Amino acid sequence: RTMRVPVACLAAWLASAPGAEAASFLVSFPKDVLLPAVAASGVATGERGGLTGRVRLYFTRTNDTAPYESDSDDQSTAQVFGLDAEDWLPGEANGLVIDESVFGYPRPSLEDLEDGVYYVQAELALYDLYTRRDLPEVWLPATCVSSGGLNGEYAKPDGTIFSAVMEVDLRRKGRRAQKFALSLDQVTPKAASPGCAGLGDGVDSDWIKTVRVRSSLLSDWWGRDVTLEACVLLPQGFDEHPDARYPLVVAQGHYSPQFWPGGAFRETDPACDPAVDGYDCVSEQYAYQLYQDWTNTAEDSPFSGARMLVATINHPVPLFDDSYAVNSANLGPYGDAIVTELLPAVEQQYRGLGAGWARGLYGGSTGGWESIGVQVLYPDEFNSAYAACPDPVTFTSYTSINIYDETNAYFYDSPFKRTERPGQRDDYSGLIWPGYGHPYGQTTATVKEMNHRELVLGTKSRSCGQWDIWEAVFGPVCDDGFPCRLYNKMTGEINATVADYWRENFDLKAIMERDWAVLGPKLQGKLHVFVGASDTYYLTNAVMDLEDFLRNTTDPVSDAEVVVGVHQGRGFEHCFRGYELDVDGNVLPNSITRLTYNQAFLPAMAEHFVATAPADADTSSWRY
Known part of the structure; x- marks a missing residue:
């Protein structure tokens, strides 16, 4: 709903006003939303019984989409301002004021908004x-997970309190100060998860099963119960082959309440028309194609001789929807918990082989980094990593920044120029999921802009954003208990001490260079990395740095596969996962190949597993 509030008729709140021609907004919440918000989210209250969090105020020029769902790194972003609230009590008398002194994105101050x-x-x-x-x-x-998960009814986490949309007319020049009041009187309710199989939380299908494990390692570290979840796709013939034991492939990536490992799994024909229903129909058709391929028993089917368990795993953390599946100082022992608690539970329950030679990894973007990172940090526990458009695998190219040799994350080093670093570039295709690549590659957001957006959404790495979670995963803990900043979030000045910590602990290329004598024999032939030559987020650079190292390894040679995607002179965008041809020999775009990870990677993994298995290993029971 929208509140129309003519300026002349506004009931002014009576606190002293800013100077003439200024505007300010008083934000408060009524007492009757406090308990529902706490009940929905399960949060603690402060010593006075108040709420703690981040107050955000959004401005848009149109009301087509709720303003509080409209901020982004793109040109269509809303304007947003942010303010911390600590033990905040209900009532207008306790309201917080957002005025021209409060930092905003993309305009830094209210005074920068036009009338x-x-x-x-x-x-x-x-x-x-x-x-x-x-x-x-x-x-x-x-939580950083939307209510009900990615497919939930609501776009905000459980318990988020928000206001109605107010239409305001800023007219400041030559006028008295304008004051507006908003009441956070609505609560995002707790929505039911669709569950792994899409049938409801905990309701499994014949094909897709839910495995949940209370992690002792993480529960002890966090001081509260922490549960890890896997959505497991059973292989065709699982019941008909009771003596078979199966390899396990882990599909890494963001939190998803449903099994969605780079292409969903749908048992019925969607009966839709792409010309009418658009890309959603295409996605559903490929989900049904996976079901048809998965259950095909013909010898020439994609999964003939490659019957495996495939699991997507959920491991959200307070600062993001995903832990990055490794141990970190700020987030705890997620890597160990997944490898020693969750995956063995999946293998025990569904007849997995339970051995490192029979485990593989794949994923894109966040999941791409996780696939390489977990393979490198747990080299004996996995035997293949297929990584598409991975997050920065070396910090010599932390997107467009060399964090070791340069002094500022926002500006190129120069004695006189102040050129901002690019953070995101355009796509040309007009598709939700880009086609081939950029004809122009024009910058649409800078690193500074992207980080200032996060700073407005949440201080101390609490934005639930991408740059903040990288600092939480890769960095040390500071004295106040929050992640140490790699760089000053306002100015971009790099902290060299923190950069050294990143290099020693999470720069995957640097780790392999340092430890190749030990890691090389354990990683030989296991690494497969794909990235578009024009990746939207400049992830190409780090992959090419990694390629330079892997191509020149000796004792042993890496036998790694690195593919930088180009099509007809255009670099593929985010997220390129390798070349694939249609029946006519045409190269398929990202919008299709993002839906066929299983068909692309599992058969190759099966061949590698068999070729590298120990002499006494079971390489036959699952190869029907």
């Missing part, structure tokens, strides 16, 4: 109190 009509909405993103082992107590986001 005119805006649609304005406020929200409070809730924080919870965390007591981690041997670390200071900290207030972190209650």
Whole structure:
């Protein structure tokens, strides 16, 4: 709903006003939303019984989409301002004021907004109190997962409180100060998860099963129960071959309540028309194609001789929807918990072989980094990693930044120029999921802009954003209990000490260079990396740096596969996962190949597993 509030008729709140020609917004919440918000989110309250979190105020020029769902790194972004709330009590008397002194994105101040009509909405993103082992107590986001998961009904986490949309007319020149009041009187309810099989939370199908494990390692570290989840696709013939034991392939990536490992799994024909229903129909058709291929018993079917378990895994953390599947100082022993607690539970319950030679990894973007990272950090526990458009695998190219040799993350080093570093470039195709590549590659967001957006959404790495989670995963813990910044979030100045920590612990290329004598024999033939030559987020650069190393390894040679995707002179965009041809020999675009990870990678993994298995290993029971 939209509140139309003519400026002349506004009931002014009576606090002293900013100077003439200024505007300010008072944000408060009524008492009757406090308990529903706490109940939906499960957050702790402060010493006074108030709420802690981040107040955000959004401005848009149109009301087509709710303003609080409209901020982005793109040109269509809303304007947003942010303010921390600590033990915040209900009532207008306790309201927080957002005025021209509060930092915003993309315009830094309210005074930078032109006069005119805006649609304005406020929200409070809730924080919870965390007591981690041997670390200071900290207030972190209650969750970075939307209510019901990615396919949930709501776009915000459970318990988020927000206001109605207010239409305001800023007219400041030569006028008295304008004051507006918004009440956070609505609560995002807790939505039911669709579950792994899409049938409801915990309701499995014949093909897709749910495995949940309370992690002792993580529960002890976080001081609260932590559950890991796997959505497991059983191989064709699982019941008909009771003596078979299967390899396990882990599909890495963002949180998803449903099994969606680079192409969903659908048992019925969607009966839709792409010309009418668009890309959603294409996606559903390929989900049904996976079902048809998966259940095909013909000898020439894609999965003949490659019957495996495929698992997507969910391991969200307070600062992101995903832990990056490794041990980290800020987030705890997620790598060990997944490798020693979750995956063995999957293998025990569904007849997995339970051996490193019979485990593989694949994923794209975040999942791409996880696939390489887990393979490198747990080299004996996995036997293949197929990584598409991975997050930066070396920090000599942390997107467009060399964090070791340069001094500022936002500007190129220069004695006189102040040229901002690019952070995101355009796509030309007009598709939700890009086709081939950029004809122009024009910058649409800079590293500075992307980081300032996160700074507005949440201080101390609490934005639930990409740059913030990288700092939480890769960096040390600072004295206040929050992740140490790699660079000053406002100015971009790089902290060389933190950069050294990143190099020693999470720069995958640097780790392989340093430890190749030990890692080389364990990684030989296991690494497969794909990236578009014009990756949208400049992830190409780090992959090419890694390629330079892998192509020149000796004792042993890496036998790695690195593919930088180009088509008809255009570099593929995010997220290129390798070349694939249609029946007529035409190269398929990203929008299709993102739906066929299983058909592309599992047969090759099966061949590698058999070729490298120990002499006494079972390489036959699952190859029907």
